[in-house]
Each structure stands twice: as C-alpha cells, then as structure tokens.
Amino acid sequence: MKFQKRPLADMMRPKSFDDMVGQTHLFGKNGVVRKMTAGGYLPNMIFFGPPGTGKTTAAGIIAESTDMTIHRLNATTASLSDVKDVCAQTSSVFASNGILLYLDEIQYFNKKQQQSLLEYIEDGRITLVASTTENPYMYVYNAIISRSAVFEFKPVSAREIVPALKKALLKLCEEYEIKKEASDDALLAVASAAAGDVRRSLNLLENCFFAAENEINKETLSVVNSNTVGDFDKDGTVHYDLLSALQKSIRGSDPDAALFYLARLLNGGDLLGACRRLQVIASEDIGLAYPIAAAVTDSCVNSALRLGLPEAAIPLSHATALLATAPKSNSAHIAYEKALADVRAGKGREFPKSLRQVNNFDGYVYPHDCPDHYVKQQYLPDDVKSCRYFEYGTSKNEIAARDYWNIVKKKNGET
Numbered sequence: 001m002k003f004q005k006r007p008l009a010d011m012m013r014p015k016s017f018d019d020m021v022g023q024t025h026l027f028g029k030n031g032v033v034r035k036m037t038a039g040g041y042l043p044n045m046i047f048f049g050p051p052g053t054g055k056t057t058a059a060g061i062i063a064e065s066t067d068m069t070i071h072r073l074n075a076t077t078a079s080l081s082d083v084k085d086v087c088a089q090t091s092s093v094f095a096s097n098g099i100l101l102y103l104d105e106i107q108y109f110n111k112k113q114q115q116s117l118l119e120y121i122e123d124g125r126i127t128l129v130a131s132t133t134e135n136p137y138m139y140v141y142n143a144i145i146s147r148s149a150v151f152e153f154k155p156v157s158a159r160e161i162v163p164a165l166k167k168a169l170l171k172l173c174e175e176y177e178i179k180k181e182a183s184d185d186a187l188l189a190v191a192s193a194a195a196g197d198v199r200r201s202l203n204l205l206e207n208c209f210f211a212a213e214n215e216i217n218k219e220t221l222s223v224v225n226s227n228t229v230g231d232f233d234k235d236g237t238v239h240y241d242l243l244s245a246l247q248k249s250i251r252g253s254d255p256d257a258a259l260f261y262l263a264r265l266l267n268g269g270d271l272l273g274a275c276r277r278l279q280v281i282a283s284e285d286i287g288l289a290y291p292i293a294a295a296v297t298d299s300c301v302n303s304a305l306r307l308g309l310p311e312a313a314i315p316l317s318h319a320t321a322l323l324a325t326a327p328k329s330n331s332a333h334i335a336y337e338k339a340l341a342d343v344r345a346g347k348g349r350e351f352p353k354s355l356r357q358v359n360n361f362d363g364y365v366y367p368h369d370c371p372d373h374y375v376k377q378q379y380l381p382d383d384v385k386s387c388r389y390f391e392y393g394t395s396k397n398e399i400a401a402r403d404y405w406n407i408v409k410k411k412n413g414e415t
Contacts, residue, residue, distance in 0.1 A: 008202045008203070009203060011168075011171060013057055017058075021156055021160055021161060021163075022053065022154070022160050023053065023154070026151055027054075033062075037062055042062070042127055044129070044147055044148040045062075045130070046132065046140060046145070046149070047130070047151055047153055048133070048151075049133070049153025049154060050155055050197065051197055051199065052156075052194070052196070052201075053153040054156075055131035056104060068100040069100070071099060073103050074104045075104065075107070076104075078109075080112065086099065086101055086126070087117070087119075087120050090120060090126060100126075101128050101129070103128060103129070105131065106139075107132045107140065111141055118144065136150055137150075154196075155195065155196025156197075158194075159188070159191070161191035162187050162191050165190060165201060169182055180209060181214065181215050183217070186216050186217045186220075186221070187216075190205050204221065207224040207225075211223060239268075239273065242264055242268075242270075246277055247280070249324065250320065253324055253325065254324060259317060259320055262317065262320045266309060266312070266313050266316070271309055271312055275304060275316070278301060281297075281323055282298075282319075282323060285328055286323055287329040287330055287393075288332055288397055288398050288401075289326065289329035289398065293322060296318075297322070299315075304316045328395075329395045330393075331390065331392060347381070347383050347384050348383060348384045351381060363377075364377070372411065375412070376412055
C-alpha cells in the first residue's frame with residue numbers, strides 16, 4: 001500500500017504571485033503589494049485575515065524574491081531569546097543586505113517581545129513581515145503598527161478556489177498513480193464547505209480523493225465533512241464581529257441579517273454568547289418602546305439553555321425575529337449614561353435628608369397615600385437636583401407614558 005508523501009496543501013503551495021488564489025487586490029497584476037515589491041520597495045508589513053487565505057504563502061514569496069537574509073519565527077513557539085538572536089545577526093557580514101524577519105501569528109508575542117524589534121525595524125536593519133488572524137489594531141503594539149503597512153486578506157470565494165482544486169486533483173492523480181474524477185459541481189461544493197479557507201479546501205479534497213471509489217461527488221464530501229465551517233473563533237475578533245453584527249442588524253430592524261448572524265454564532269457553537277447578547281439588546285435597543293420584549297427574550301433564552309444545541313436555535317430565532325421587528329428605543333440606556341457621567345464626576349454624594357434612615361426619613365411623603373399615587377418631592381441630591389437624565393422617546397408606549405404623567409403633574413401644579 002502506497003501512503004501519501006506530503007500533504008496536498010504543501011504540494012500545491014504557490015511559488016509566485018501568479019499562482020496565488022484570491023487576494024487580487026494585493027497580489028494581482030495591479031495589486032498594491034505586488035507593485036511595491038516589483039519597484040524594489042519593501043516596507044515593514046502586517047498581513048491580517050482569516051486562516052488559509054494566503055498570508056504565509058505571500059510572505060514566503062516576498063522573502064524568496066529578495067537578496068536579504070531570511071529568518072522565520074512563529075510567535076506561538078518563539079521566545080524573546082529567539083528574537084534577540086535574529087537581531088544580533090544584523091551586524092554580521094552575512095546580513096549586509098539586511099534581514100527579513102517573517103513572524104507568523106504575531107498576536108502571540110507580548111508587548112515586551114514586540115518592543116524588542118522596534119530599534120531594528122526603526123533603522124531598517126530588520127524588515128518585518130508579520131501575519132495574524134486577529135485585528136492587528138487590537139493585538140499588535142501601536143509603535144509597530146505606525147512603522148508598518150497593514151494589509152487585509154479576505155476570505156476567498158468558492159469560485160476562485162475551484163481552479164486550484166482542479167490542479168490539485170490532477171496532482172493527486174499523478175502523485176499516487178490513481179485516476180479519479182470530480183465534476184465542477186462537486187469541486188464547488190468542496191470549495192464552499194471550506195468557507196473561504198483555501199488550505200481547508202485542499203485538505204477536504206485530499207480526504208475526498210482517498211475516500212472516493214472512482215469519482216468525488218457531494219456524497220463523498222458529506223461523509224468526510226460533517227459540517228460546513230468558517231472562521232469562527234470564540235477567542236478571536238471574528239467572534240466579537242459576529243456579536244456586533246447581530247446587534248447592529250437587530251438595531252437596524254433587519255430580521256434577515258439578524259437571523260443570518262445568529263445562525264453563524266450557533267453554527268460555531270457559541271450558545272452562551274448569543275443568549276447574553278440578545279438579552280442585552282432587548283433592553284438596550286428595544287427598551288421602553290416594547291417592554292415585554294425583555295421578558296419574552298429572557299423566556300426564550302432560558303428555553304434555549306435548557307434545550308441546548310441544536311434545538312436551542314428555535315427559541316433564539318423567535319427572540320431574534322421579535323427584537324428585529326419590534327419598535328426601538330434607547331431612551332433608558334441614554335439616561336443611564338448621562339447619570340453615570342455625573343456619578344463618575346463625583347456628584348451627588350449626599351442624599352436628601354428625607355431619603356436617609358439616619359434622619360428617620362424626615363420629610364418623606366409616601367406617594368401611595370396621595371392622589372394618583374404621586375407627590376412632588378426631591379429625590380436627587382442637591383448638587384444634581386435640577387438635572388434631567390431621562391427624556392421620553394418617540395415610541396407609542398413612551399408617548400402614552402409621557403402624556404399620562406403630564407396630566408398627573410399638571411394636577412399637582414407642576415408645569
């Protein structure tokens with residue numbers, strides 16, 4: 001039996017920009033990075049984007065095209081001493097053309113490790129090409145960001161991946177002397193299942209190749225790939241982007257987008273994150289415009305947590321559609337933020353005497369003993385007693401409440 005020699009993704013790794021899949025905005029004929037390097041200009045660069053989109057490949061192609069001494073480090077395993085060793089070689093005669101340091105997964109370097117590079121990239125002794133799957137503006141030291149050109153790698157479309165899969169299938173047939181076929185639809189299904197990750201699509205194709213009899217088809221794919229995946233990562237920025245997109249879609253009253261982002265979150269297994277965010281949205285974005293939404297959402301969340309996935313999607317889709325189509329108001333949240341600003345400014349430290357137990361609540365009037373259960377009296381501390389934090393919104397419920405209290409207060413001689 002002849003076992004595989006090298007992983008397909010490694011065999012198919014591009015050797016030039018022309019061979020790259022996707023990222024034409026960076027490495028196509030008019031790509032910005034391609035133009036810069038062709039002109040002999042190589043700045044410090046940070047590549048960021050989802051896994052399998054060509055960051056490591058592009059850095060390798062750039063490195064091989066220079067006359068610089070190349071060092072490769074992976075921040076998941078490299079230490080500060082490794083960085084110092086690279087930097088120490090900048091004075092060597094063998095590094096006369098400069099050193100290119102390719103640093104993969106730079107987000108795993110702490111601030112001290114990243115700072116150790118500054119002196120050398122500042123004067124050009126080291127040219128840094130770093131990659132990360134995270135938002136560099138959150139994970140990379142600002143001083144390095146300011147000295148680098150930052151380029152975003154985007155998920156590769158399935159149709160862009162298909163030609164690479166055709167080449168890879170021919171390579172497998174040649175490498176293992178086995179003749180197997182795959183229709184364009186089957187290859188498109190493989191590419192789609194990888195959700196923009198070229199490396200994963202090649203891994204899936206390789207699995208399908210050895211699992212299929214004579215032809216790779218959608219049934220083969222369903223066996224080797226039980227679930228379509230994407231770039232979801234509970235500890236990464238994509239996770240927070242999804243939660244943000246869910247809330248913004250609900251706030252924008254778009255149920256289709258809201259349910260789409262809910263599906264992505266639940267497909268990634270983040271039941272708790274979705275539940276917490278929906279509960280926040282019910283009060284922050286719907287609020288007084290439709291107060292029952294908070295109670296319904298809480299009930300749906302409790303049901304979802306008892307059910308677990310996948311059934312949890314049913315009550316959560318109920319809550320999501322309700323919140324997206326409900327009238328909106330953030331008046332309560334805005335009022336809280338105004339009050340919080342005064343609290344943080346040190347205001348309102350002394351309570352009115354009528355509210356203090358030490359004064360036996362002297363002067364306090366019990367509103368329920370009064371007509372309409374209301375009496376005018378001071379509740380805010382003296383230094384903020386004239387502040388008005390809450391303003392009624394324009395929703396039907398708030399207008400009704402405003403009108404009611406205007407009538408009650410007018411009876412009490414208030415204007």
